[in-house]
Structures are given as C-alpha cells and as structure tokens.
Amino acid sequence: MVALGAALLVGLALVGLLAFAATPSSALFGTARTPSLSRTASDVAADLNALYNRVTWIAVVIFVLVQGAILYAALGFRRKSEDDPEPVQTHGNNTLEVIWTVIPSLIVLGLAFLSYREMRAEYVTEVPDDLVITATGYRWYWAFDYADKTLGEPSAPLTLTTATELVIPVNRPVKVLIDSQDVIHSFWVPQLAGKRDAVPGARDGGYGMNSVWFEADTPGRYEGQCAELCGTWHSGMRFSVVALPEAEYAAWARAMAVVPKAPTDAASPEYAGFTTAKTVCGACHILDLVGPGGGVVTETLQAGGSLTRGPNLTRVASRSHFAGGMFEMTDANLHSWLADPQALKPGTLMSVNVPDPKAAADVIAFLKSLAIDAAVLAPVRAAGPQNVPNDLDGLGEIGGGAADEHGGDGAHEDEAEGEHDARAPRDDTHLASTLERTR
Amino acid sequence: MTTISGDVAVLRKPGVWDKGIASWLATVDHKRIGLMYIVTSGIFFVAGAYLALLVRLELALPGRQLIGPDTYNQAFTMHATTMIFLFVIPMWVGIGNYLVPLMIGAIDMAFPRLNALSYWVFLFGALFMYSSFLVGTPAAAGWTSYPPLTNNVYSPGVGVDFWIAGVLIVGTASMLGAVNFLVTIWNLRAPGMTWMRMPMFAWAQFVTSQLVLFATPMLTGGLILLLFDRTLGTHFFTADGYPVLFQHIFWFYSHPAVYIMILPAFGVVSEILPVFSRKPLFGYKALVFATAGIGILGFLVWAHHMFTVGLNPNAQLVFMTATMFIAVPTGVKFFNWIFTMWGGSVRLATPMLFTVAFLSMFLIGGISGVYLGNVPIDWQLHDTYYVVGHLHYVLFGGSVFGMAAAFYYWWPKLFGKMLDEGIGKVHFWLQLIGFNLTFFPMHILGVRGMPRRIYDYAPDRGWVFWNFVETVGTLILGVAFLVFLYNVWITRKRNVPAPSDPWDGYTLEWATTSPPPAHNFDRLPPILSERPLRDLRLARAARVAAPQSGER
Numbered sequence: 001m002v003a004l005g006a007a008l009l010v011g012l013a014l015v016g017l018l019a020f021a022a023t024p025s026s027a028l029f030g031t032a033r034t035p036s037l038s039r040t041a042s043d044v045a046a047d048l049n050a051l052y053n054r055v056t057w058i059a060v061v062i063f064v065l066v067q068g069a070i071l072y073a074a075l076g077f078r079r080k081s082e083d084d085p086e087p088v089q090t091h092g093n094n095t096l097e098v099i100w101t102v103i104p105s106l107i108v109l110g111l112a113f114l115s116y117r118e119m120r121a122e123y124v125t126e127v128p129d130d131l132v133i134t135a136t137g138y139r140w141y142w143a144f145d146y147a148d149k150t151l152g153e154p155s156a157p158l159t160l161t162t163a164t165e166l167v168i169p170v171n172r173p174v175k176v177l178i179d180s181q182d183v184i185h186s187f188w189v190p191q192l193a194g195k196r197d198a199v200p201g202a203r204d205g206g207y208g209m210n211s212v213w214f215e216a217d218t219p220g221r222y223e224g225q226c227a228e229l230c231g232t233w234h235s236g237m238r239f240s241v242v243a244l245p246e247a248e249y250a251a252w253a254r255a256m257a258v259v260p261k262a263p264t265d266a267a268s269p270e271y272a273g274f275t276t277a278k279t280v281c282g283a284c285h286i287l288d289l290v291g292p293g294g295g296v297v298t299e300t301l302q303a304g305g306s307l308t309r310g311p312n313l314t315r316v317a318s319r320s321h322f323a324g325g326m327f328e329m330t331d332a333n334l335h336s337w338l339a340d341p342q343a344l345k346p347g348t349l350m351s352v353n354v355p356d357p358k359a360a361a362d363v364i365a366f367l368k369s370l371a372i373d374a375a376v377l378a379p380v381r382a383a384g385p386q387n388v389p390n391d392l393d394g395l396g397e398i399g400g401g402a403a404d405e406h407g408g409d410g411a412h413e414d415e416a417e418g419e420h421d422a423r424a425p426r427d428d429t430h431l432a433s434t435l436e437r438t439r
Numbered sequence: 440m441t442t443i444s445g446d447v448a449v450l451r452k453p454g455v456w457d458k459g460i461a462s463w464l465a466t467v468d469h470k471r472i473g474l475m476y477i478v479t480s481g482i483f484f485v486a487g488a489y490l491a492l493l494v495r496l497e498l499a500l501p502g503r504q505l506i507g508p509d510t511y512n513q514a515f516t517m518h519a520t521t522m523i524f525l526f527v528i529p530m531w532v533g534i535g536n537y538l539v540p541l542m543i544g545a546i547d548m549a550f551p552r553l554n555a556l557s558y559w560v561f562l563f564g565a566l567f568m569y570s571s572f573l574v575g576t577p578a579a580a581g582w583t584s585y586p587p588l589t590n591n592v593y594s595p596g597v598g599v600d601f602w603i604a605g606v607l608i609v610g611t612a613s614m615l616g617a618v619n620f621l622v623t624i625w626n627l628r629a630p631g632m633t634w635m636r637m638p639m640f641a642w643a644q645f646v647t648s649q650l651v652l653f654a655t656p657m658l659t660g661g662l663i664l665l666l667f668d669r670t671l672g673t674h675f676f677t678a679d680g681y682p683v684l685f686q687h688i689f690w691f692y693s694h695p696a697v698y699i700m701i702l703p704a705f706g707v708v709s710e711i712l713p714v715f716s717r718k719p720l721f722g723y724k725a726l727v728f729a730t731a732g733i734g735i736l737g738f739l740v741w742a743h744h745m746f747t748v749g750l751n752p753n754a755q756l757v758f759m760t761a762t763m764f765i766a767v768p769t770g771v772k773f774f775n776w777i778f779t780m781w782g783g784s785v786r787l788a789t790p791m792l793f794t795v796a797f798l799s800m801f802l803i804g805g806i807s808g809v810y811l812g813n814v815p816i817d818w819q820l821h822d823t824y825y826v827v828g829h830l831h832y833v834l835f836g837g838s839v840f841g842m843a844a845a846f847y848y849w850w851p852k853l854f855g856k857m858l859d860e861g862i863g864k865v866h867f868w869l870q871l872i873g874f875n876l877t878f879f880p881m882h883i884l885g886v887r888g889m890p891r892r893i894y895d896y897a898p899d900r901g902w903v904f905w906n907f908v909e910t911v912g913t914l915i916l917g918v919a920f921l922v923f924l925y926n927v928w929i930t931r932k933r934n935v936p937a938p939s940d941p942w943d944g945y946t947l948e949w950a951t952t953s954p955p956p957a958h959n960f961d962r963l964p965p966i967l968s969e970r971p972l973r974d975l976r977l978a979r980a981a982r983v984a985a986p987q988s989g990e991r
Contacts, residue, residue, distance in 0.1 A: 012872060019549060030901030035888035037819050045819075052816050052886075066802055073780035074795045077716070078787065087784045092722035096778070097771065108763040111809065115759060118815040123752045131973045135524065139593075171569040183588040184682060186747060186822060190888040195817025198680045198749045200587055203680030210749040227747075227822040227890045231588060232508045235893035346507055 032384070035190045035223040041243070042192045042214040051118050055111065062107075105260075127175045129214040133156075133166065134209075136179045137185030137198040137226065139349060140233040141311050141324040151253055160256040161288075163311035165319045166224075166241045167380055168216060169249035172301070175213045179203050181309060186228035189241050192216060195227045216243035219382045232347040238325030249380040254317055255372035262289040263369065273366025276359050277313070280352050284310040289370075294330065309352065317371035320381055334364050467551035468957055469540050469583075472558050473658040476852070479562055480526045486569075487521035488920065490514045492913060495877070499910035501898040508894040512579035513598070515892060517572075519582035520602065523696065524609050525565045527838050532616050534845055536646040536851060539620065541948035541955060542638045544629025544963045549622040553615055559613035568605025571598050573642075578602035581892060583693075584665070586676035586685050588759025591669045595941050600669060603662045610655045617651035620644050623669040629947070631966030635727070638946045639720060639968065642727055643706025646734040648701050654738070658825055661688030683748050690907025691742035698737040700834055702730060704841025707773060708794050711848050712776055713970070715791040716783030721970060722775040729768035729775075736765045748819040755814045763814035773798065788942075789863035793844035800836025804829055807882065822892075831878040843870065843923075850930070851937030855953045860934075862926040869919035876912025880905035945970035974990050 032035055040046040049068045077087075134145040141162045150172070151156035153350040168174050180198035188195035203209055217223075226237035244252065263270040277287065317320065320329055323345055327333045336343075338360040341350040354360040371377070445708065451750040456465040463471060493514045497504050506514065509877060530886045534553065540547055548554045571577040578598040580589045589599045637645075665685065667673040718728060742758040749756075776798060785791070807829040808817050820826065832912045843866075850858045889902050896902050940949035949972050951960050964975040 014681055030887055031899055033897075033899045034901035037886045037888065038899075048815050048819050050809070052819070055810055055813060055816065059809065063802065066777075067799060069777045070641045070802070072786060073777045073783075074787065074791075077780060077783050077785045079717075079784040082782050086717050089719055090778075090782065091719050092725065092775075096774070097725045100774040101767060102772055105764070108760075108766055111813065112756075112760045112763055115813045115815055119752060119756065121813065132906075148550065183593050184585055188888075188890070190819060194815065195747050196818075196823060199682055199748060201682065202678075202749075207681070207683075220698055223888070225888070225893075227586065229512075229583075229585070229892045231580075231593060232512065233894075234512075235508065235895045236888075238897070244945070312753060312908055326515070342684065347509055384974055391461045409674075 010199065024213060033221075033223060035225075037190050039191050041216050041218045043217065043220055044193045044212075044214045045191055046059050047118060047121065048194055051114060054114060058107065058111065066155045070298040114411070118364070125213075127211075128173050129175055131169070131172060132175045132177060133168075134179055134186050135166070135198070136231070137178075137180040137181055137187070137237075138309055138311075139182050139231050140226070140237040142185075142187070142224075142226070142237070142239045143311055146253065148253060151257075155220055158253060158257050160258060161254060161312045162315060162319060164239045164321055164325050165298045165380070166239060167249060169246045170219050170243045172246065173213055175211055178210045180211070183230045185230050185237070186224045187212065187224070188227040189214075189222050189224035190239060191222045197228055216241070219243050219245060219383065232325060233345060234350075236324045236326045236345060239319075240320070240325065242320075242380050242383045244379050245381065251376045252372070252380060255376045256318065258372075259288050259290050260314065262291055263366065264292060269362045270366045270369045272359070273362035276354065276363050277366055280354060281310070281363075282311060283352065284314045284350070288312070288314045309368050313367065314370055315372060317368045318377055318380075331364060334367075335360055338363060448674045449901070457666065469548045469554060470537050470853075470955065470957075470959075472554050473533045473535075475558055476529050476536055476561070479558075479565070480530040480533060481874075482532070482758070483521050483525035483565060485778060487518050488917070489522065490518035492917065493549060494518060494553045495910045495913040497894065497901055498896075498906050500907065501896050501903060503895070509576075509579060511576045511894040512581075512892075516579050516581050516602075517577050520578070522566070522604070522834070523582060524698070525568070525835060527700045528696070529561055529565075529609075531644075531647070531700070531838075532561075532613070534842070534849070535620065535647075535703060536616075536641070538849065538948060539641050539644050540627065540918075541852075541951065541959055542641050542946050543624060543632055544947045544960065544966065545623060545627035546959050548619050550619050550626055553619050557612045557616040557619065560615065561609055564605050564610075564612060567608060568601055568832050571601035571605075574601075576888065583686075583689060584662075585689075586682050587678060589665060589669070590677055592724035600666065603666050603669075607659055607662055610659055613651050613657050615743040617648035620648040621652065622646075625908060629963050629966055631971075636966060636969045636971075638706075639709030639723070639726060639730075640946075641774040643709070643731055645701045646730050647702045650699050650702075650734055650737060654692045657688055658800060660709060661685055661692075682971075683745070686745050686748060687741065690744045691738075693732075693742040694744065694953060695737045697833065698733055700838045701841075702733065704797065704838050705730065707841045707848070708797055709788050710946065711794045711844055712779045712911060715786045715788060715794070715850075716780045716946050717786075717943075718779055718783040719783075719970060720775070721778040722771075725771055725867070726775050729771040732768035733765060736761060736768070740812075741766065743817070747816050747821050759812055759814045762806050763809060766805065766809060773802065780934060788847075789858070789860055789867060790844045790848035790942075793840050793847060793868045796867070797837060797844060800832055800840055800874070800977025802926075804832030804836055804881075804957030807832060820885055822836045822890055823885035824881040824891055827891050828878050828881030828885060835874060835878065840870075840874075843867075848942065849948075851941050852948055852955070853955050855928075855937050856930050856933070856935060857937045857941060858926050858930050859947075862922060862929065866919055866922040866926060869922060871916055873912050873915030873917075873919050877916055878912070880909050880912075934982035940972065943976070945973050947971055948957065 037045070038049050040049050120335040130149050132147045134147075136143045136145070137295065141163055143161065145160075146160045147157040149157040150161075156353070176187065178198045179202065182200060184200065185198040186195045187198055192214040193212045196212050199207075199210065220243055222241045222243070224239045224241055226234060226236075230237065261423050263274050265271055278340050281287075311322075317329065321327060322329055322334070323337060323341070326345060327337065336358070338354040340353055340355075341348050342353075354363055455461055463475065466472060491514075493506060494511065497506055497511055501990050536548070537546075562937055577598045578584070578601070579590075580594050580599060584599065584602065587593055591599075597773060622640055624637070625671060638965075648843060648939070664673070664675040668675055668677060676682050676685040709720055709726060739756055741760040742754060743762040746755055746759075769962075787795070807825070811820055847858055847863055850856070884902055884905050889900070896906075937953045939955075942949070945964065947960075947966070948955070948963055964971050967974050
C-alpha cells in the first residue's frame, strides 16, 4: 500500500513537472504586475520581507526535522507480521520532555525578539509629516486627500484630491492616514508597506486613525487593494500607487491642485455635459470648479444623509482607471459605464445612468475638459509595473531567503535597464477583455 | 473474565416510542444521540462543501464563471459558518457523545435528557439558520460578521438576523452539551479510572468542554449587542460606537473555538497512535498538561486576529508572544506522538494513515501559524489567501483528517461493521492529494498579494494558475468524499459483522460488543492503567499459559 502511495506521489510529481514545463512562466512565477511581498519597492516592505525570510529559514529547518521524524517513526518501525512480539513498552522520558519544552520555548523567544525589533523600528520611527495623504475608504473605492508641505508652505501645504490612483514622489517619506466613511476597509500596497485597517469613526472617535508610511525607492506602478471584506464589490476596490521622480510628481501635483474653470460657452458640448453632470452625477459626486464669478464652487447636490458617496469627479479624466480601479479610463469604457454601470459592475452603488449616447458624450467631453495637461499626466499614464526579474515568489523565498533580504537593492540595479520597459505603453487588451467578461 | 455479551431483557412492554423513527425522536441514549449529531453534521458538511465548490469554481478563472458577487459573498459566508458551527463542532460533539461514556466505563451521559435537548436545540438552530436561504438572502458579511458591515445600514434584509439568531441557538446547544460532558467526565468515571488513567480523547473532550463553557457566553453577549444595533438602533459597534470592540468579543470566543475544533482531533490521534504502534502513549502526563496548557493559552491570544486594526503596540507584543508560545505545548504533543510510534510495531491501517497525515498536515498549519502570529509579517499576510491556506491546514488537515481517522477506527464500534481497508486507502490518498493541491497554493497566492474573500481578480496579477490548480484539487477532494460514501455503502451492503475489538484496542469501548448494547457494558474489566484492555489480554494470556493457577 505504501508502494502504491509512493507510486501515486511519483506520478503526481511527474504530472506536476509536466504542468510546470507546459505552463507559461508568468503563470507560475507571477507577472510583472504581481504585487508580491518579495518585490519590495520601499525599505519598510524590504524589512518586512527580510523578517519573513528569516522566519522562513527557521521554519524550513523545523519543518524538515519534524516532518522527517514523523515519516521515519511511521515508516521505519513497520510491523512485519501480526506475530511480531510487542515492542518495548516505554511510557515516557522526563529528560526528553524538558528538552522539547525548553528548546521550542527558546526558539519562540528568539522569533518574538526578531519581530519585536521590527515592530520597534516601525513604531519608533519619527515619520516626517512633509507629505501626508489621507486615504479614505468608501464602498468601493479609495479617495486620497493630499497635504504636501514641500510643494506648499509648512503652514499652508499644497492640497489636492483624487481617487483610485495614488501618485507619490520617490525617495520621499509618505505618511498615509487611513480613514473610512462607511464600513471597515484595509489599505494595502504589498510592495510598499503592510496593511492597516480603515476603521470608521476613528477620526472623531478619540482612538485615532491608523496610518502607514513608506518611501518608494523605485519609480513604477504598484498595485494595491482593499484587504477587509466590505461588501459586494470588495474585490473591485483596487487602486494603484504610481511613484514618480520628484520633478514629475511636483508637476502633476501642482496641476492637480489647481481648481479648473467651469465651462461658460453655453453652446459647447462641454457646457451641455456640465449641465447633465450637475443634475445626474451631482447627487453623489463632488465637482470643484471655479464659477463665473471667480470663486470656487463645489457643484454638488449631496442630499444630506445619502449613503452613497462617489469619488470626486473634478479630475476624474486625469486618472488611469475608474470604478474602484476595475476599468481603464478610455472613452469607450466611460461610454459603457455611463450607459449602464450595473451591467459592468452589478451591485455598484451608482444607481443612475446616462442612457442617451449624445448626452453621455457631452458628459465625457466635459470631464475630459477638466483634465490636467496631457504632458504633465504622461509620466503617470506611462508608469508601468516595476521591472523586477521574475522569481519564485513564495516558493523562491524558501530557497533563496538570505539573498532576497536585499530584494530592494536588486530592484535598483535592474531599474536602469528596465526604464524603457517601465515606460512602454501599457497593454490595453486585458481591460477590454475585463469589460467583456463582466458583461 | 468473560467476554461481555448481548442485550439485557427489556423490562417493560415496547410501545410506540421504542420503534422506528419515534424511537429516535424520544431517545436519550448517548449513542443514538451521538449518531444523530454525526449524521446531522455530516449532512451539513455536504452543504458546506457544496458552497465551497461554488467558491472554488468561481475563482478558478478571472471574471464571472458562475455566480455574481453577492451570491459569492453569501457562499463563502455560509460555507465557513456551516463548516464551523454546523459541522466540525457538532461532529466532535457527536463522536464524543458516542465514545466518552464508553471510554470512561459509564452507562450514559450524566444528564441524558439534557443531552437530547442539546441535540434538538442544535438541530433547530441549524435549520433556522439555513431557513434564511428560503425566506430571503443568507448573510453575506463573512463568518466573522464584523460591524459596521453587519449593521442594518450595510446589510439590510434578514440574512444577518437569521445568522445571529442561528449562532445564538446553536451556541446555547453547545453550552448545554459542554456542561453535560464536564459532569459526565467528572462524576461517571468507572471505579479505578483515575484522572491519569483516563483516555486522552476523554481528556480532550474535558478541556474542550471547558473552552465551550467559558468562551461561548462572550460570543452570545456580543451577538446580542449586534442584534440590538441592527434592530433597536443602539450604537455599540457603529462608527459612533466602537466597531473594533466587536472584533475583541468575537475573537475571545472564536480563537478558543479553534481549539474546540482541534483538541478532540488531538485526542483521537492520541488514541490511535498507541494502538497501531502497540506501545503506550509516550509522555501521557505531559500530553495532559499540554492539552490543558493549550486550553489556557487559547484564551490569551485572541487579538492576534486583529494586528492590523491599530492596537496598542505593547498589547500586540504580548498577544504575539502568547500566540507563539502555543507552539510549545503543541510541540510537546508532536514529539510525544512521534515517540509513541518510535520503536513501536507500526501498522499502517487506514486509521493510522489518516493519523500520520494529520501529523504532517497539522505541522504545516502550525508552522504557517507562526508567520501569522508574528505581528510585522501579519501586517502583510493578514486577510490574504495565506490565512485561508493556514486555517484549512489546521481545520481540514487537522480536524477533518482527525475525523476521518476516527471514523475508520471506530466505525466497527459504531456500526458493527469494518469499513473496507482497500477503498479506505484509495480514499486516503485521494484526500491527501486533493487537500494539498487545494490548500497549499493558497500560501503562494497569499505572498503574491491576493486578498481573501475577493469575488474576482485581475487576470494580470499572476494569480490565475494556482487558483485553477486549487479548483482541480477541490474536485479531487470531492471524489475522495464520494469514495468514502461508497465505502460506507459497500460496508453496509456486505454486512460482515465486526468483532468487539478488531484493532487490539486499549480502551474500554472495545470491551463491549460492536455496536454496544443500550446499557453499554454487562461488566467492566478492572481498570489498573490507562490501557485496561491490554491488561485484560495479558491476564488472559497468562491464564492460558498457566491455566491451573489462573482459574477462579
């Protein structure tokens, strides 16, 4: 029977090898867009990954020893025949009991100490509040409110609001305050930092908002996602972090901080779109515009107490994705979305639509007229996944833990030659297929 | 010493309540109640497995395969709820109900009517919870039911109300059962069965029942407050209250619940390993203390489920260290189990195969638990598929493999027939392979950043391949279960009676017929050690060797 089992295992291993050989490496080792813990892009994430690898070394040794002992004990003392004499009846051994109580206790204390060091580093570090971004979880998207003292004044930081796409400078610490306006969410960008929950009421409740901080060391696009079940579209509450060189980030932030002007030419499609947007979208969305008189007007109906709160639409056309990061910001996708959001994302809280294609085209034209300058936006749009050589991810860490400890450095080395790759136009086909599938 | 035989005469005339279905409705016999628990939770296992199949089929590929996001959320919510509250916990209650009185040489549980009440309350609560499928929509907020998501604002409809009421009723049944186990084990041990001669399975049920008794009221209280929030407009767990408080209350119950689900499996393993190694349990006392230690530590670690909610760093440090220290008594158990086999005469019959696999699989679950109990690593791995993999290695690789071992071991005692060994081994290998294909890749997906409880994922994240493999593994697991059912059917059809003691067992349940009579024992052997049946066999062998001196 054990022979049969062994044959089965060997067979399984062969099937596994065949499957391994027949499968594209991206499927096995992850793709360039895999938000793997080991593809770190900040010191914070690299430290967490290093701790993971240290624990893995200890875990592998323990696993091999104990698993080996289990198999040896089970297979090495087989009964040859039912007439075998009863083996020596050992009832226990106090010395052994002490040994296998004390040694695991010491290992556990060692592990706890490793983690304590890491926790201390995390909690004791004074994070400069130079760039503070409040990430607010809504069902089902993330809104980001910036306060950047470097680009503004310490007393009057530059502020801007966006959603779903968090643009940050590289080599500058970013502090993210995490808030929620409805249920509990969790803010997580695996390549940059660990996750923290967004607890509603924390802002005013006296127990304080959670925060994370990180300093991206490599330009690129890092995928994030809500990590706490928050209802129907928990899976569609994605976002990405785009890390840009300081100058490109500054240009983007300055452009985003400017409040655009409301259209004034009553004959233009933008004006028609503005009118539609005010009545249809304004129930749930905010639009910040400079009105005819010159002052900033927040165009919103926001009938008090509405549970539904959509993302700020002012600069929506300057973002790469919409609807919780599920769809790419293209005219075609926006048309489909405005025509019937429930068809694309059944159960989404957007309950209105713009069925008339002409009216929808006007709305899209209006929203695009509010977008920031295409040249300033170009680096954001072009930011691709960080070009990190494929590794075995979780499996690879077991084998190459120590080498991976400085995974972040490896990323630095590859950055130069990966640059043109990272800026290559992104593949649009998968989004089209996403739309297709969701239909 | 003679073999125990036959039923005693029924002293009154059989009436309508002594026959057919009516006799099951009216029974207060711990064995029949145990069987009803086993069958009921087995049926709920099938329901829970069906829901898991929906989840896995949906996740096999990106995009919509089968069901929409709301249905998906209902499926995994009810899968976990079913498997925890309506399958694993009551299944162990059933197996314990049947075996504990036999193992300690008692005629029944201490409170037979309370025992029947526990079962019927459990059944009612379970059916009540499942009626939410009929009267509206079942709960879709996860088995953890965190508010504010479970407030009436974000979970309108009756699903969560049914869920809360169902868990309250099932929890009440559970507490009634726990009292019964505690009193039974405390008071009804046969003469000679001291605490340190008690079978480890009875010890496990003893500690488990204490966990049930001390932890469940906390959940009951928390759920009632949640129900108040939903129906009376209170603000215990809303944004105006403190949502995190619910998580504390919930995990104060639900972490011990993990041990409620795994300690009985530890007990089963501690019974099977000695018998199939023909050696006493290595370090019996150490195992008793380790079981108690796990029970105590189990109450001190609940916040390790909450390392990302923003607890005080010092509290996190304490909970992390306590969590890691659970590895110590668990390690003690592992080493004692290994040394029970070491130097023995090991027979790898099906119950033993499942037991060895239990050790291997639970080891993986234990080690992955050390990662998750580690605060900074948990900041990354919390709420990812790594957690899903970990918990299934504990609850499937642990509890369910333990149950499979228990069924193959005690089937002859329960039903008087031996399950087929050959089919049993096919079942074993299919289950082992299917299990690892389903759940090991979850660790890989976790470190690749795939969150748990997501309905869909982008195709470019590198998550497709392993998700597909997991779904294939799930189908193999399904086949394994069908093989088990076939084994049950063919065993019943062949109808070959099993002897009283087919495995050369050590504990008292093997001293009576298979299945035992209503009163359990005609007479008990003397209990001079934790292995009374071996003492009995040795005494008999001595009598055969020297008949003139051994004759009474």
